[in-house]
Structure formats: C-alpha cells, structure tokens
Amino acid sequence: MELTKTLGRRMLGAACAAAIAAPLAVATPAIAQSYPSADETLDWTIAFGPGGGNDIMARSIIEILNKYDLYDGEISAENRAGGSGAVGWGYLYGQDGNAYGISTTSGSFVTTPLQADTPWQPESFTPVALLATDDLVLVVNGDSEIDTIDEFIANAKANPTNIGGTGSVNVDFIVPTLFAEKAGFEFDYVSFNSMSEQTTALLSNALDAMVGNPGEILGLIESGDLKPLVFSGQTTPAALEGVPTMGSIGFDIGVSMPRGLILAPNAPAEAQEWWINTMKEVVQTPEWGEYISSNTLTPTVLYGEDFRQFLVNTKNGFEVVLREVGAID
Amino acid sequence: MDIFADLMMGLSVAISPINILYLLIGAIVGMIVGVIPGFGPSAGLAILLPVTFGMDPIGAIMMLAAIYYGAMYGGTITSILLNTPGESATVASTFDGFPLAKNGRAGPALVMQAAASFVGGTVGVILITILAPLFSQVSRSFGPPEYFLLAVMGMLTLLVMIGSNWKLGVISALIGFALGTVGVDLETGQGRYTFGSAELIGGIYFIPIAIGLFGLGELFYAFYNGLHKTGTGGIVQYDNEERFWPTAQDWLSTRMTMVRGSVLGFVVGVIPGAGATIASLMAYSTERSLSKNSENFGKGEMAGLVAPETANNAASSGAMIPLLTLGIPGSASTAVLLAAFIMWGLRPGPLFMEQNPEFAWGLIASMYLGNMALLAISIFAIPLFVQIIKVPYRMLAPCIVVVCALGTFSVHASFVETYLMFAAGIVGFFMRLYGFSPAALVLALVLGPLAEEALRQTMTISRGSFSIFVERTPSLWIIGVTLTLIVLLPMLNRFGKPKVDQPAKADG
Amino acid sequence: MRVAFFVVLLAGAIFYSYVAYADLNFLTRTGRPGPGFFPRLIGTAAIIFTLWTLVEELRKAERERTDPRKWKDVVILMALACSYAVLLKLFGGFVATVIFLGATLMLLNRAQPIKNVLVATLVPSGVYLLFDRVLNANMPPALFELPI
Numbered sequence: 001m002e003l004t005k006t007l008g009r010r011m012l013g014a015a016c017a018a019a020i021a022a023p024l025a026v027a028t029p030a031i032a033q034s035y036p037s038a039d040e041t042l043d044w045t046i047a048f049g050p051g052g053g054n055d056i057m058a059r060s061i062i063e064i065l066n067k068y069d070l071y072d073g074e075i076s077a078e079n080r081a082g083g084s085g086a087v088g089w090g091y092l093y094g095q096d097g098n099a100y101g102i103s104t105t106s107g108s109f110v111t112t113p114l115q116a117d118t119p120w121q122p123e124s125f126t127p128v129a130l131l132a133t134d135d136l137v138l139v140v141n142g143d144s145e146i147d148t149i150d151e152f153i154a155n156a157k158a159n160p161t162n163i164g165g166t167g168s169v170n171v172d173f174i175v176p177t178l179f180a181e182k183a184g185f186e187f188d189y190v191s192f193n194s195m196s197e198q199t200t201a202l203l204s205n206a207l208d209a210m211v212g213n214p215g216e217i218l219g220l221i222e223s224g225d226l227k228p229l230v231f232s233g234q235t236t237p238a239a240l241e242g243v244p245t246m247g248s249i250g251f252d253i254g255v256s257m258p259r260g261l262i263l264a265p266n267a268p269a270e271a272q273e274w275w276i277n278t279m280k281e282v283v284q285t286p287e288w289g290e291y292i293s294s295n296t297l298t299p300t301v302l303y304g305e306d307f308r309q310f311l312v313n314t315k316n317g318f319e320v321v322l323r324e325v326g327a328i329d
Numbered sequence: 330m331d332i333f334a335d336l337m338m339g340l341s342v343a344i345s346p347i348n349i350l351y352l353l354i355g356a357i358v359g360m361i362v363g364v365i366p367g368f369g370p371s372a373g374l375a376i377l378l379p380v381t382f383g384m385d386p387i388g389a390i391m392m393l394a395a396i397y398y399g400a401m402y403g404g405t406i407t408s409i410l411l412n413t414p415g416e417s418a419t420v421a422s423t424f425d426g427f428p429l430a431k432n433g434r435a436g437p438a439l440v441m442q443a444a445a446s447f448v449g450g451t452v453g454v455i456l457i458t459i460l461a462p463l464f465s466q467v468s469r470s471f472g473p474p475e476y477f478l479l480a481v482m483g484m485l486t487l488l489v490m491i492g493s494n495w496k497l498g499v500i501s502a503l504i505g506f507a508l509g510t511v512g513v514d515l516e517t518g519q520g521r522y523t524f525g526s527a528e529l530i531g532g533i534y535f536i537p538i539a540i541g542l543f544g545l546g547e548l549f550y551a552f553y554n555g556l557h558k559t560g561t562g563g564i565v566q567y568d569n570e571e572r573f574w575p576t577a578q579d580w581l582s583t584r585m586t587m588v589r590g591s592v593l594g595f596v597v598g599v600i601p602g603a604g605a606t607i608a609s610l611m612a613y614s615t616e617r618s619l620s621k622n623s624e625n626f627g628k629g630e631m632a633g634l635v636a637p638e639t640a641n642n643a644a645s646s647g648a649m650i651p652l653l654t655l656g657i658p659g660s661a662s663t664a665v666l667l668a669a670f671i672m673w674g675l676r677p678g679p680l681f682m683e684q685n686p687e688f689a690w691g692l693i694a695s696m697y698l699g700n701m702a703l704l705a706i707s708i709f710a711i712p713l714f715v716q717i718i719k720v721p722y723r724m725l726a727p728c729i730v731v732v733c734a735l736g737t738f739s740v741h742a743s744f745v746e747t748y749l750m751f752a753a754g755i756v757g758f759f760m761r762l763y764g765f766s767p768a769a770l771v772l773a774l775v776l777g778p779l780a781e782e783a784l785r786q787t788m789t790i791s792r793g794s795f796s797i798f799v800e801r802t803p804s805l806w807i808i809g810v811t812l813t814l815i816v817l818l819p820m821l822n823r824f825g826k827p828k829v830d831q832p833a834k835a836d837g
Numbered sequence: 838m839r840v841a842f843f844v845v846l847l848a849g850a851i852f853y854s855y856v857a858y859a860d861l862n863f864l865t866r867t868g869r870p871g872p873g874f875f876p877r878l879i880g881t882a883a884i885i886f887t888l889w890t891l892v893e894e895l896r897k898a899e900r901e902r903t904d905p906r907k908w909k910d911v912v913i914l915m916a917l918a919c920s921y922a923v924l925l926k927l928f929g930g931f932v933a934t935v936i937f938l939g940a941t942l943m944l945l946n947r948a949q950p951i952k953n954v955l956v957a958t959l960v961p962s963g964v965y966l967l968f969d970r971v972l973n974a975n976m977p978p979a980l981f982e983l984p985i
Contacts, residue, residue, distance in 0.1 A: 049741070056668070056672065059379065079742070080742065081741055081742050082527075082528060082742050082743045083528040083530065084527060084531060085527075086528070086530075087527070087528075087742065087743075090527075112527060112530070115518070116520075116523070116525055116526065117525035117526075117527075118527060160792060162789065162790055167515070167518075168514075168515060168517060168518035169513065169518040173518070188790070188792070189789075190473070190789050191515050191516055192515075192782075192786070193602070194664075196601040196658050196664070197601060197602045199601075199655075199657050200468060200469055200470075200471050200472065200601050200602075200651075200655075200657060201471075201472040203470075203655075204469060204470045204471055204472040204803070206474065206787075206790055206801075207472070207790065215671060216656075216667075216671075217656070217678075218676055219655075219656035219676045219677045219679065219680065219681060220655065220679060221678075222676065222680060223678050223680045225655075225678075294672070295671070322518065325517075325518075326517065326519070
C-alpha cells in the first residue's frame with residue numbers, strides 16, 4: 001500500500017518534470033542567442049547595506065562591467081539588507097530559473113544558513129565564479145616578545161594563550177581553531193563584536209593575539225603596533241611581505257571566506273556560461289587588480305561547478321568545527 | 330610639532346569655495362537625515378557614501394564629516410518637539426527636552442540644544458587639535474575588563490532613572506536586559522531566543538525599541554488623555570516672537586553643565602565602542618545627581634537637555650581620535666568613514682596623520698567650520714521646525730506614525746524591526762500609563778549586552794579569576810572614579826539640598 | 838487593565854525563563870558563565886518582581902476605575918497602527934501610507950475631508966521622494982502590486 005503510493009507519486013513527479021522540461025527545452029535556444037537581452041534589466045541583489053564589503057565588491061564589478069561595456073542591458077543594483085544576508089539571498093532564491101537575477105557572496109553566505117533556518121543553502125544557487133577570498137592574519141602586540149609563528153606555537157604549547165576574533169560562527173573562530181589543531185596547541189578563543197574592540201583589547205595587552213582582515217589593520221602593522229605572524233591565505237599579499245602562510249609552514253587549513261558571484265537557482269546554462277566568460281575578462285582588468293589590492297583580498301579564481309564544490313567544502317568544514325564546539329546543533 | 334601651523338595648513342586646504350559648498354551640503358543633508366527618526370548618522374553616511382565615489386577625497390571627507398555631525402544636531406529636534414528620538418544618542422534629550430516644549434519653551438529648548446551641540450562639538454575639536462596623541466593612549470588602553478567596569482558605571486545611572494516606584498523601575502530594567510540577551514550568543518555562537526529567525530541573529534536593535542517606546546508610546550498616551558480633541562499634543566502654544574530666545578537664566582544655569590558635558594562626552598567618545606549614546610545618558614544622570622534642582626529633572630529642566638546634547642556632540646568628535654590616530658573606528662559612523670578612507674586608498678593607522686597631514690588637518694579644520702555653519706543653520710531652521718507643533722494634533726499624529734514606521738524600516742530594511750517598533754509603542758503606552766520607566770528599559774538594553782559580553786570575555790581571558798580587575802591600571806582608574814562618584818555625589822547633594830527645597834517648591 | 842498588564846508581563850517572564858532553563862547552558866564546558874547565565878538570573882528576577890507587584894495589586898481594596906471613553910480612541914489608533922504594519926508588508930511603503938493616512942484622518946478629522954485627501958496623498962509622495970529619490974534609502978517593498 002505504502003509502496004504503491006510512493007511509486008504513484010514518483011511517476012506523477014516524473015510526468016510533471018517532463019511537462020515542465022518540455023517548454024524549457026524549446027525556450028533555451030532563444031536565450032542562447034540573445035543572452036543577455038538588452039530589454040531585460042539585470043536585477044543585482046546586494047544582501048548587505050551600503051558601505052560594507054559586499055556592497056563595495058558588487059559596485060566595483062558593476063563599475064567594471066559598465067566601463068568596458070561588457071553588459072548590454074541596464075543593471076539595477078539594490079541593497080536588500082537584513083538578517084545577515086538571509087533577506088537578500090532569500091530574494092534571489094525565490095527567482096528560480098531566472099537568468100537575470102544575480103548576487104555577490106561573502107562570509108555570511110556560508111555561515112547564515114548554519115545559524116538560521118534559511119530555505120536556501122550555499123550550493124542551492126547557480127555558481128558563476130569565486131573571485132577572491134578573505135583571509136586572515138594572526139597578529140600579536142608590537143611589544144610582545146614573540147617574533148615568529150614558531151615562537152608563538154612553542155609559547156602556546158607551554159602557556160595558556162588566548163586569541164581574539166570577531167564573532168563566533170565565523171571564519172575568525174574557525175581559522176585559529178583549525179590551525180591550532182594542526183599545529184598542536186590549545187587556546188581560548190575570545191570573541192568580540194567588532195574589529196575595533198578586539199584591536200584595542202590587543203593593544204591594551206588584554207589579549208595575547210588576534211586574527212583579523214589585514215586590510216583593516218595594515219596601518220597598525222606598518223607602524224609596528226601590531227606584529228604579523230602568519231597569514232591564512234594561499235599567497236601572502238604584497239602589503240604583508242615576508243609573513244609566512246599557514247600552508248608554507250606545513251599547517252594548511254584550506255578554509256577561507258568566498259567572495260564570488262552567483263545566479264538564481266537553476267538559471268539557464270547559457271546565462272551561467274555567459275557570466276563565466278565575462279568574469280574571465282573582468283578579473284583581467286586593472287580596476288579589478290586595484291580592488292583586490294586596496295581591500296587586501298587574496299585573488300583565488302574558480303569557475304562554475306568548481307565554485308559550487310568549494311562552497312560545499314567550506315560549509316562542511318565549518319559545520320564540523322562548529323558542531324564540535326557546540327555552537328550549532 | 331607646531332599644532333597651530335598644522336591647523337592653519339588644514340584651514341588653507343579646507344577653505345576653498347568648492348569644499349565649503351560640499352561642507353554646507355553635507356551639513357544640511359546631515360540635519361535632514363538626523364531629523365528623520367531612525368536615520369542616525371551612520372545610516373545617513375552609509376546611504377550617501379556612494380555619492381562621494383567620484384569626488385576629490387578632501388572635499389568628500391568634509392562632506393561626509395559634515396553629514397556625521399549635522400545628524401547629531403538634527404537628531405534632537407524631534408526629541409524635543411515630538412518626544413521621538415531621531416537616533417540613539419538623542420534618547421536622553423527627550424527626558425527634559427520634550428517637557429520643556431510642553432511647558433511652552435520649545436523655542437528656547439531648540440536654541441539651547443543648538444548652542445549646546447556647538448559647544449560640545451567645538452570643545453571636542455579643540456581637544457582633538459591639542460590632545461590627540463594623549464587621548465590615543467586612552468583609546469588603546471581599553472580591554473574587556475575596562476569595558477565591563479564602564480558598563481557597570483553606566484548602570485549606576487539606572488538608579489537615577491528608575492523613577493518613583495522602584496519595583497516598577499526594576500521590572501523596566503529587567504525587560505531591557507532580557508531584550509538585550511536576544512540574538513546569537515557572542516561567545517558560543519548559540520542562538521538565544523532567535524527561534525530560527527535570521528532577522529534576530531544580530532539581536533534586538535536599539536532604535537526600533539527607542540522610537541516605539543518614546544515616540545509612539547507618547548502618541549498613544551496623548552490620545553488617551555484626549556489631546557487630539559484639544560489641539561496640539563500637549564505642547565502649549567507659544568508666541569514665536571516673544572519666547573524664541575532662551576533667558577539669561579538658561580545660559581547662566583547651564584554654563585558649567587556645558588563644560589562637564591563636553592569633557593565627559595569627549596572622554597567617553599574616545600573609547601572605541603562606548604560612543605555618543607552612553608556618553609549622553611551618563612552626562613544626563615551625572616548632571617542630575619549634581620544638580621540642586623534634581624527633583625525638577627524630567628519635568629523640563631534646561632540642564633537636563635544641555636547635558637546630553639553637549640555630551641553626544643563632544644563624543645562624536647571624540648570618536649574621531651581612535652579613527653585618526655589608530656585607524657580604529659570607535660562607532661558605527663566612524664566605521665563608515667573608515668571604509669571611505671580605505672576606498673580612497675588611504676591607510677588609516679598610527680602613521681596616518683604624519684603621512685597625510687593635508688587630509689587629516691583639513692578634516693579637523695573643517696570640523697571647526699562645520700560646527701559654526703551648523704549653529705547658524707540650526708538657528709535659522711528652528712522657526713521652520715517649530716511650525717510642526719502648530720499643526721493640529723489630530724492631523725499630526727498619523728503623520729508621526731508614518732515617519733516612525735518608515736524611518737525604522739529604512740535603517741535595516743527589516744519588517745521584523747518595524748513590527749517591533751509598533752509593539753514597543755503599545756508596550757510603551759502601558760508603561761507610561763502604569764508608572765514604569767521606559768528610560769530604564771532603554772538604558773538596560775544598551776548596557777546589558779555590553780556588560781555581559783565584556784564580563785564573559787574577561788572571564789575567558791583571566792581564566793575565571795576576578796583579580797584581573799585590580800591588576801590593570803586602567804581598571805583601577807575606573808574603579809576609583811566610580812567609587813568617588815558613589816561616595817562623593819550623595820554627600821555633595823546632601824549639602825545642597827536643604828537650601829534649595831524652598832525655591833523649587835515656590836517655583837512649581 | 839492594570840492587573841491584565843502585569844499578568845502579560847508575568848507570562849512573558851515565565852516564558853523567557855523557561856527557554857533560559859530548558860535550552861541555554863548556565864555554564865560553559867570550562868566552567869565559566871555560559872549563554873544561559875544571565876538569562877536565568879534576569880528571568881528569575883523578573884518573575885519574582887512581577888509576582889510581587891501583581892500580588893500587591895490584587896490586594897489593593899479599591900480597583901482603578903477607567904473611563905471607557907478615554908480608551909476608545911487609543912484602542913482605535915492602536916488598531917489602525919497595527920493594520921498599517923500589515924499593510925506595509927502587503928502593499929509596500931507608498932500605498933500602505935496612503936491608505937493608513939486616509940483612513941485615520943477620516944476618523945479623526947471628519948470636518949475637513951479635502952484637507953485629509955491632500956495630506957493622505959502629499960505626505961506619502963513627499964516621503965517617497967525624500968527616501969527613495971534623494972536619500973536612496975529603503976522603503977518597504979510591496980508583496981502585491983496594486984494596479985494604480
């Protein structure tokens with residue numbers, strides 16, 4: 001009884017899928033010829049408020065698209081902020097199959113679904129490209145006796161150490177946790193609300209060390225108030241020359257925050273392909289290089305399915321660590 | 330280092346017709362943005378930031394800075410006229426500002442707030458000019474133990490605000506503390522009272538609660554008292570010509586208040602994360618405990634308006650110190666300014682003022698000019714704003730509801746926050762009706778999370794030991810100041826009291 | 838009414854405490870104050886204080902006497918405000934504001950219908966221009982577009 005019911009439902013489902021797929025199959029060639037159509041406005045969702053990292057990235061890309069005439073139609077960028085990105089990406093998620101809905105991702109793209117009951121997951125969307133990653137630098141106070149990452153690890157094995165970061169369900173927590181696991185030391189994580197509170201805490205010698213985005217503390221590193229020890233990305237940015245990466249000392253953690261581009265779920269393959277080709281041009285422009293260096297991002301480029309795989313890996317990595325410490329259940 | 334020469338160089342950079350134009354545009358836009366409930370300086374800055382993308386950095390920063398402190402001037406106007414704080418830093422200004430307007434002194438209250446803002450802002454810039462390096466030491470000596478002590482010190486002000494019925498005051502504060510625990514727990518990342526909602530991850534934001542409790546709550550209360558049938562929302566009609574300017578008594582009685590408010594506000598503003606809201610609340614309660622007319626506070630005492638106003642403007646100047654000297658933004662607004670610096674390719678940090686003297690000193694110089702411009706704009710604009718209270722209340726009231734709702738929505742584009750604002754309005758009405766203290770609720774909502782987070786950070790750092798509070802010099806300083814306040818203030822008050830009781834009664 | 842408000846507060850305090858005791862840990866695994874530490878203290882204190890005031894209230898011999906006419910307009914305004922909140926979600930900032938202002942003014946200010954219509958259309962237009970055009974700020978988007 002139960003079996004036949006499910007079977008019946010499955011067959012019905014298959015029939016429905018076929019019925020939907022048929023008109024789609026006819027429609028796709030039309031898109032292939034004309035994507036992007038000049039009559040359609042590109043609806044660019046920015047899932048955060050103006051002035052934030054996600055906003056600046058989206059507007060930088062749009063500026064490049066306009067400057068080099070890469071996109072024919074009109075682009076309308078809207079800040080749909082709220083719920084740590086849940087509102088904006090939820091809006092894009094609702095446009096299933098639309099070729100003209102697009103958005104940029106940042107760290108919350110992975111962490112918000114882990115924390116709240118969002119209907120979408122990072123891999124639900126049509127991936128275009130990973131363009132860069134936000135990586136972190138581990139710093140100690142400039143007055144500290146610790147000068148190198150080896151000394152830091154040796155010290156942390158011998159004495160109780162704390163490391164500060166912003167937030168807890170966040171890359172700031174995951175990066176030092178994974179690093180400590182690989183390097184074999186233990187530490188207490190102290191989480192702060194903002195970069196500024198954690199930086200003053202370190203300057204006031206309340207913290208032993210902290211992790212942060214290099215872009216926000218370059219000034220303090222340059223003046224010697226903070227000492228950089230190790231960088232979590234694959235390659236060290238120019239501004240942090242001489243600082244080893246976690247990989248180069250043998251403790252590669254393979255986690256970073258994705259700054260990429262996504263389309264609505266199940267967007268037509270032609271649209272995905274068009275955007276992949278276009279982004280290949282965008283990342284070659286000098287303006288993009290400027291954006292990367294002024295925000296101290298790590299240029300890490302992955303296209304299409306590779307990007308989806310990257311998102312899945314990142315999410316799983318986060319989930320394991322967060323579950324271990326009981327931050328999510 | 331010759332400060333005077335630096336400042337002159339800054340002035341020569343700032344004073345060009347186009348830059349002055351940007352400054353004026355920024356000041357006016359800032360004022361408008363500040364007047365709209367919900368729109369604080371940080372929201373205004375973030376929204377207008379894209380406009381400056383193509384501009385010359387010095388002109389752009391002058392405009393942005395003018396928006397920033399212009400919003401601080403404008404934010405008080407609705408606090409005084411409608412009991413609706415324009416932004417969080419002007420909540421304390423409603424306590425006596427609105428009663429003043431009710432007593433028919435809306436004109437003098439608005440003029441005094443503009444003057445107080447000017448004094449606070451200007452004293453703040455003077456302190457930046459001469460003492461920036463010194464104060465940068467203050468902002469780099471604050472760790473979690475100090476934040477915890479600061480929050481505890483701020484909570485002493487709760488005692489002042491708790492109102493006549495202490496049990497109801499305690500309940501009000503407990504509601505505030507309870508609301509403050511909503512959101513993802515900072516330390517463990519566990520959701521508290523979020524019930525799976527993405528909008529509550531970041532916790533309950535202060536603005537919708539404050540707008541609802543004060544703005545809508547007051548409006549419902551006025552309806553309860555039938556004021557929509559009589560005319561003007563409880564504000565006594567007054568003659569624009571005769572009673573516009575403050576009396577000599579207003580100036581004389583508040584001159585020391587301005588000095589205290591400016592210094593206190595500046596110092597609190599220098600501490601990253603503390604900010605103008607805490608500064609204004611602390612200035613209010615300090616002034617109230619020092620005043621000889623303390624029983625008159627909350628009923629329309631000029632010092633009760635001047636203290637928070639000087640403090641919040643001085644604090645907004647103070648917040649520039651960590652930004653300029655360390656590259657650390659002390660508030661949400663300066664965080665937007667920092668984003669702008671980075672966008673223009675500047676690298677904020679301890680070497681910033683040395684490497685970009687024209688930019689830094691141009692900014693400081695423009696703050697002197699901006700405060701003067703805003704004082705003038707405010708005085709000219711006051712007669713316009715005062716027209717609001719001449720509109721019959723039955724027509725004005727629905728418009729206030731609209732502005733509160735749309736203003737709240739615009740900040741984070743959040744329906745949940747808009748609903749919270751309406752709910753807070755209904756709760757605020759009952760709180761007023763039954764003698765609770767909305768002020769204590771709001772203060773608890775600000776200080777509760779600060780205290781909890783700082784204490785738990787401290788416990789992690791010290792590995793569970795309380796001795797950390799007496800091992801750090803800055804902590805000892807704060808403990809010393811707090812004890813002095815607790816012990817000394819009541820004594821001072823006791824000396825003052827018997828002499829003053831008589832005239833206060835005669836006055837009422 | 839007063840008693841009812843205290844009962845509502847008490848119910849809120851009990852619910853708050855229930856979550857604090859059921860879902861949130863008092864201490865972390867390392868023995869320091871956990872996520873439930875302060876909620877439990879706050880919730881317990883809130884229950885004690887609301888109970889205390891509630892009992893005092895009930896013991897009072899005389900009951901407050903309220904004039905129902907005083908309540909009428911407040912309740913109407915609250916109801917209108919709540920429906921405005923719902924309208925915002927359904928029809929967006931502009932349309933909801935026109936409806937809310939129109940309805941409220943018609944009730945409160947029956948004597949001047951023309952003035953009401955003017956306010957109900959000009960105020961939302963002004964706010965729309967200021968928020969959407971000048972400041973580029975968020976206005977509530979409409980769930981259903983009205984054909985206007």
